[in-house]
Amino acid sequence: xxxxxxxxxxxxxxxxxxxxxxxxxxxxxxxxxxxxxxxxxxxxxxxxxxxxxxxxxxxxxxxxxxxxxxxxxxxxxxxxxxxxxxxxxxxxxxxxxxxxxxxxxxxxxxxxxxxxxxxxxxxxxxxxxxxxxxxxxxxxxxxxxxxxxxxxxxxxxxxxxxxxxxxxxxxxxxxxxxxxxxxxxxxxxxxxxxxxxxxxxxxxxxxxxxxxxxxxxxxxxxxxxxxxxxxxxxxxxxxxxxxxxxxxxxxxxxxxxxxxxxxxxxxxxxxxxxxxxxxxxxxxxxxxxxxxxxxxxxxxxxxxxxxxxxxxxxxxxxxxxxxxxxxxxx
Numbered sequence: 001x002x003x004x005x006x007x008x009x010x011x012x013x014x015x016x017x018x019x020x021x022x023x024x025x026x027x028x029x030x031x032x033x034x035x036x037x038x039x040x041x042x043x044x045x046x047x048x049x050x051x052x053x054x055x056x057x058x059x060x061x062x063x064x065x066x067x068x069x070x071x072x073x074x075x076x077x078x079x080x081x082x083x084x085x086x087x088x089x090x091x092x093x094x095x096x097x098x099x100x101x102x103x104x105x106x107x108x109x110x111x112x113x114x115x116x117x118x119x120x121x122x123x124x125x126x127x128x129x130x131x132x133x134x135x136x137x138x139x140x141x142x143x144x145x146x147x148x149x150x151x152x153x154x155x156x157x158x159x160x161x162x163x164x165x166x167x168x169x170x171x172x173x174x175x176x177x178x179x180x181x182x183x184x185x186x187x188x189x190x191x192x193x194x195x196x197x198x199x200x201x202x203x204x205x206x207x208x209x210x211x212x213x214x215x216x217x218x219x220x221x222x223x224x225x226x227x228x229x230x231x232x233x234x235x236x237x238x239x240x241x242x243x244x245x246x247x248x249x250x251x252x253x254x255x256x257x258x259x260x261x262x263x264x265x266x267x268x269x270x271x272x273x274x275x276x277x278x279x280x281x282x283x284x285x286x287x288x289x290x291x292x293x294x295x296x297x298x299x300x301x302x303x304x305x306x307x308x309x310x311x312x313x314x315x316x317x318x319x320x321x322x323x324x325x326x327x328x329x330x
Contacts, residue, residue: 010090010094012091012094012096012097012190012191012192013190013192015087015090015091015190016186016187016189016190018083018087019084019087019088019182019186019190020183020186022080022083022084023084023178023179023182023183025080026080026175026176026178026179073171074116074171077116077171077174077175078115078116081113081114081115081116082115084109084113084178085109085113088105088106088108088109088113089105089106089109091105091189091190092105092106092109096192098218098219098220098221101189101218103223104189105189108182108189112177112178112181112182113178116170116171116174191215195219195317195318195320196212196317196318197317197318198258198288198310198313198314198317198318201258201288201313201317202256202257202258202288203256203257204254205254206252206254207228209252209254209288210227210228210237210238210252211227211228212317213237213238213250213252213286214227214238214240216316216317216323217238217240217248217250217323220322220323220324221242221243222240222241222242222248222323223240223241223242224238224239224240225239225240225241225247226238226239227239234249234270234272234273234274234276234277235249235251235266235269235270235272235273235274235283236249236250236251236270236273236274237250237251237252238250238252246278246280246281246282247274247277247278247280247281247282248281248282248284249270249273249274249277249281249282249283249284250283250284250285250286251266251269251270251283251284251285251286252285252286252287253266253285253286253287253289254287254288255287255288255289258288258289258310259289260289261289261290261291261292261295262285262287262289262290262291262292262295263291263292263294263295264292264294264295264298264299266285266295267283267285267295267298267299267304267305267307268298270283270285270305271283271299271304271305274305282306283304283305283306284305284306284307284308284327285299285305285306285307285308286308286313287308287309287310287313288310288313289309289310290309290310291307291309295307306327308326308327312326312327
């Protein structure tokens with residue numbers, strides 16, 4: 001078992017720290033002669049030898065050393081990729097992991113953490129290099145029990161050198177890709193499930209309030225299409241989608257210390273944007289304050305807009321009820 005603690009005791013923070021430590025080590029993961037251009041570039045000297053010619057011991061040792069170091073580096077990286085895969089799979093199994101985040105963990109594991117290969121035409125490079133090394137000092141034509149003839153080995157060498165360069169390059173590229181793609185997302189992926197008391201909600205910045213609402217939707221299994229409002233958002237600060245492909249267009253109205261109210265004009269603007277997107281879109285306004293009487297009346301006509309005020313937000317963010325439970329009519 002990869003982790004010492006039982007599965008149910010492992011925290012998202014511990015998994016995040018493990019993933020970060022591995023990714024932080026990536027720049028130094030490909031080392032030695034296999035990653036040294038000066039050494040690898042010597043390998044083409046092995047090319048161009050005619051049939052029946054011999055290979056010097058120095059050349060054979062060089063190829064063997066390059067292949068050996070490359071295989072060592074790739075095995076090390078693959079071991080680390082395996083630990084990363086296990087960490088993401090473990091995170092996906094944790095009880096507190098939301099459905100949306102579970103999908104994200106699985107996608108990362110499937111799309112970015114596949115092991116690297118180190119072969120040429122189906123033959124491991126190290127095996128080919130070992131044959132070269134063993135045969136380098138033998139007279140041409142000497143029988144030694146190998147299936148490949150000397151000309152075939154030289155031909156394999158011509159194919160193996162570009163592959164050797166390729167796998168070393170692919171290893172470095174994979175490390176950089178993971179570093180650039182995953183590090184900025186770690187805090188988001190491994191953050192604790194959403195939940196917050198109203199006193200904390202009241203002092204949030206409005207952008208933090210929008211993120212809280214997106215996190216709550218993610219916690220309840222909705223797919224977040226976009227988080228954060230701006231020009232041309234048609235009133236939507238958060239756009240989400242349910243498992244049936246229906247949109248939820250959410251307008252977030254944060255009031256400092258929970259004071260003030262949200263009026264009918266906000267509801268009308270959001271409803272217009274929601275209907276422009278799709279007739280099945282569910283418009284929702286979330287605020288830590290209250291709604292005016294006219295806003296409640298207008299929104300309730302034909303269930304145009306669903307309203308989540310301070311009381312409902314307390315149930316959703318603080319008490320842990322789902323969006324469906326909060327919106328359900330008594």
